[in-house]
Amino acid sequence: MRKEGDGATELSVTEIQTLTRILMKRQAALSLRVAAVFVVLLVAIPLLNLYASSVMATPVGPFSLTWLIVGILFFPLTWVLSTYFVRQSERIESETSDAQALLKGSVTK
Amino acid sequence: MIQLIPLLFVILIVVATVTLGVWSTRKSQTASDFFVAGRQVSVFWNASAISGEYLSAASFMGIAGLIMKNGYDALWYPVGYAAGYLFLLLFIAGPLRRFGAYTIPDFAEGRFDSVGFRKIAVIFVLFIGFFYTMPQMKGAGVTMATILNWPYWAGILVVGTVITFNVAVGGMKGITIVQAFQYWVKVFAISLPFFVLASVLGLSATTVTDNLEQPKVVPTLIEATTVKVNGKDKAPSNVLALSSVGQTKLTFPEGAEIAALTTVVKLKPGQHLPPVMGDLNGQPVLGTTKTLSLKPGDVFSASVFSLLDDNGQPIVEQGKTLKTNVKLEFEKAAKVSMAEGTSVPNAPANSKWTNPYGPLTSKWGYPVLYTFSLIIALVCGTAGLPHILVRFYTNPDGKAAKKTTLWVMVMLGGFYVFTPLWGLLGRSIIPSLYASGGFDSLVIKLPTLLPDKTMGLVLSGVTSAGAFAAFMSTFSGLLVSMSGAFAHDVYGKIIRPDASPESRLLAFKIAAVVVGIVSMLLGLLVESYDIAMMVGWAFAIGAASYFPLLLLGAWWRGLTKYGAAAGMLVGGTLSLLAIVTSMLLDRKVLTMNLPPLTRALMEQPAIWGVPLSIFLMVVVSKMTSDRLPPHVDLKILRLHAPEEMGVGKNYIEG
Numbered sequence: 001m002r003k004e005g006d007g008a009t010e011l012s013v014t015e016i017q018t019l020t021r022i023l024m025k026r027q028a029a030l031s032l033r034v035a036a037v038f039v040v041l042l043v044a045i046p047l048l049n050l051y052a053s054s055v056m057a058t059p060v061g062p063f064s065l066t067w068l069i070v071g072i073l074f075f076p077l078t079w080v081l082s083t084y085f086v087r088q089s090e091r092i093e094s095e096t097s098d099a100q101a102l103l104k105g106s107v108t109k
Numbered sequence: 110m111i112q113l114i115p116l117l118f119v120i121l122i123v124v125a126t127v128t129l130g131v132w133s134t135r136k137s138q139t140a141s142d143f144f145v146a147g148r149q150v151s152v153f154w155n156a157s158a159i160s161g162e163y164l165s166a167a168s169f170m171g172i173a174g175l176i177m178k179n180g181y182d183a184l185w186y187p188v189g190y191a192a193g194y195l196f197l198l199l200f201i202a203g204p205l206r207r208f209g210a211y212t213i214p215d216f217a218e219g220r221f222d223s224v225g226f227r228k229i230a231v232i233f234v235l236f237i238g239f240f241y242t243m244p245q246m247k248g249a250g251v252t253m254a255t256i257l258n259w260p261y262w263a264g265i266l267v268v269g270t271v272i273t274f275n276v277a278v279g280g281m282k283g284i285t286i287v288q289a290f291q292y293w294v295k296v297f298a299i300s301l302p303f304f305v306l307a308s309v310l311g312l313s314a315t316t317v318t319d320n321l322e323q324p325k326v327v328p329t330l331i332e333a334t335t336v337k338v339n340g341k342d343k344a345p346s347n348v349l350a351l352s353s354v355g356q357t358k359l360t361f362p363e364g365a366e367i368a369a370l371t372t373v374v375k376l377k378p379g380q381h382l383p384p385v386m387g388d389l390n391g392q393p394v395l396g397t398t399k400t401l402s403l404k405p406g407d408v409f410s411a412s413v414f415s416l417l418d419d420n421g422q423p424i425v426e427q428g429k430t431l432k433t434n435v436k437l438e439f440e441k442a443a444k445v446s447m448a449e450g451t452s453v454p455n456a457p458a459n460s461k462w463t464n465p466y467g468p469l470t471s472k473w474g475y476p477v478l479y480t481f482s483l484i485i486a487l488v489c490g491t492a493g494l495p496h497i498l499v500r501f502y503t504n505p506d507g508k509a510a511k512k513t514t515l516w517v518m519v520m521l522g523g524f525y526v527f528t529p530l531w532g533l534l535g536r537s538i539i540p541s542l543y544a545s546g547g548f549d550s551l552v553i554k555l556p557t558l559l560p561d562k563t564m565g566l567v568l569s570g571v572t573s574a575g576a577f578a579a580f581m582s583t584f585s586g587l588l589v590s591m592s593g594a595f596a597h598d599v600y601g602k603i604i605r606p607d608a609s610p611e612s613r614l615l616a617f618k619i620a621a622v623v624v625g626i627v628s629m630l631l632g633l634l635v636e637s638y639d640i641a642m643m644v645g646w647a648f649a650i651g652a653a654s655y656f657p658l659l660l661l662g663a664w665w666r667g668l669t670k671y672g673a674a675a676g677m678l679v680g681g682t683l684s685l686l687a688i689v690t691s692m693l694l695d696r697k698v699l700t701m702n703l704p705p706l707t708r709a710l711m712e713q714p715a716i717w718g719v720p721l722s723i724f725l726m727v728v729v730s731k732m733t734s735d736r737l738p739p740h741v742d743l744k745i746l747r748l749h750a751p752e753e754m755g756v757g758k759n760y761i762e763g
Contacts, residue, residue: 017742020750027749028664031199038195042488046480049465057464062316066465070184071529075522078192082515085199089511093751100754 015103023096027089034085041077045070114563115256115553118570122294122577126287127275133286152509156516158285159500161292163190163517164524165241165583166248166549169295169576171640172525174548176532178639179469180462183532185480186641187525189487191518193648196656197492198514204663204748206501206510212590213495213655214598220662221670221738224602229674231598233654233681234495238591238624239631240647241494241583244640246632247549248580251640255550256573265632272581273625276588277618285500288586291578292520298575299527302556302568306534309559314537315530317463324460327352327452328540336545339637340441341368344697346546346637349445351434352452356412365443367401370394372416374433380416380424386435387411401437411435445544456543462536473709478716486649486715492659493651495594496586506752531555549640552576584628588621595620638692646688653718654681661726663748666741672730680722687711687718 056066175183210216217230253264339347350373351357382396415423424431461467466476504510535551556568596617654677691711693699
């Protein structure tokens, strides 16, 4: 895609690797952060069903609280988490590409 | 009774699918333009196609039925099926697309430079694939039995043959547009009939609050009903557990053989049956009765009774007298008639159904463990489905792969949110399914109970078409990836590496026919299993084999092929063995006296299978750390570097 990158201005494998290592670390941290929220929810709901069963059985509209959370609200919740993840992950990637472009610039000059 | 209108809908969807397939194969040039034109369009249609392939008979028919049967606990199925994509998104979708691997065997070979490892990966494509095709076949059998009154095997034979033929002649190969179309058919078919039903029957039919106010109540029959109960050959579905709430009167129009007469509550040592358990045509049925032979027209009445202690006194536990009722196990299939208002046999009481830790997870007495194991299987297993990962190749790059996954989650959520509502409708409108065990036919049967018969048949036609779209798309997708594995990996790489493209294509066609036939045969064996549970098992096997491979393979530099193979083989095979043994025990093919904890862990193995697999991968990789694949750093680079950096082009291929 990038025509201007051809020729003598290419970065070395080591430089690319360093960039990617930083990228991977940031991506992994992001993935783990989102996964942690998700896992906490998945662990908390069954435990609340066990230890706070009367609270979770409170009627809310036509459902009980726990039925509402698991049967209806859980879906939009995963959408929120994944939207956040995709936005952040795109930001990290474009920052990495920018850094690459900067480095390339410094090589030409 | 043949239902003409639903049949027309089914024919329509089959014709539309085949026509669309043929049309887009001919115009494949245009179709590919269609998908790469502009990122927005492409992401949207890709997501529709992935969702279309993913929503199988388990999603369309199985979940609603499983929720009607078991209540709250089964809600974890739709949640897990949809939420599993979050793990796929967070850890796997982007790297897998960037790596350029289209199938797991491709990934396995590319990541470790090992043809041998490809073979192991192929075995699991087939294991998981066959586990996943069984419930699709059951979906076909049940749908045809409901619409046309065909025997179960006939539906499987006809539908299985049509789809297999279609795939073998190339009608479904890699056609994104057909899968995308079928997603929208399914969403329409699950939502529109629901709105009509809820507005005609009243929203009160879809609430759980009434259940909470009357915890002990069991659904009662709305009209006099005759159901067919299966025989011993279809155990465990040959049972009628009579309600512990009130009197139950059963009439046997054609007689029946009762192989075992027991109680709903299992007797513990020191507990005894009362002298009389019920009456047969006015004659007492004694507590010592073990079997019954019923003549046509016999009437059996049972009322709730107390269990007695060694001194013949009623047993009191926690201030309550221990009461139960009779459980009948049928030798052969038989018809049973019940009057209007009868408390339905096999139906859990409101409180058990509405609240967590009900009949599904409490089956072996370890409800919390069971729930967590189920959640792990569903959430991790999504990443291990061979026919789904293939679909990610249609994304132009890793960024689009992530966006597509996000859209898939939105589309799946929009579908799954309706399934619990169908389960609720089922419990209030068609409780006779508890007695007959035909939960998987819920979405097709329920609309026919509308007061307006024509409208009912039209809506049943819509749900039948949705069911067809569901098992057609998933079964076709599985056939393609399994036959592809045979033709490409087994034949092309292992048996005859020098095979010409023509002979590979022939191998694909032969493989499709063989896989199709085996799937149909397996489908015949599983009539008594719930569709959604079987798919859950396929997930459990995927979770313990492919999920750790992809997760560690994408993120951990130190994974060696020995570690990956050890974890996958041991974790995946043990999970598979546990599930198969558990199925054979249920069907009483095997008889072993295992402790309930073992049974629970065998039925839901993910809670030990996934950690075991990951543990072995790490330990064996550490032991063989001198055998890292060559160029491992470049491989990791390729998995993670954004396409704009030009890594694939300039640093790997060059």
